[in-house]
Amino acid sequence: MKSIVYKSETGVAVVHPAPECPRTLEEIAQKDVPAGAKYKFIELTELPQSREFRNAWEVDESELTDGVGA
Secondary structure (H helix, E strand, C coil), rough: EEEEEEECCEEEEECCCCCCCCCCCCHHHHHCCCCCEEEEEEHHHCCCCCCCHHHHHHCCHHHCCCECCC
């Protein structure tokens, strides 16, 4: 399953769509990612396994290449 990541004011935001959601990832990104924020679709396995230091997660903006929030 894929998720959406983008940079927020407080760090890295991760959107996990519900499995039964009828919307595409693109539709969810356009609805949920803030206007002007770049985002990327990633596999859940790409996220760190431990949530212990999740406030320290970082993402390079140059890697956010799948779209921009509407």
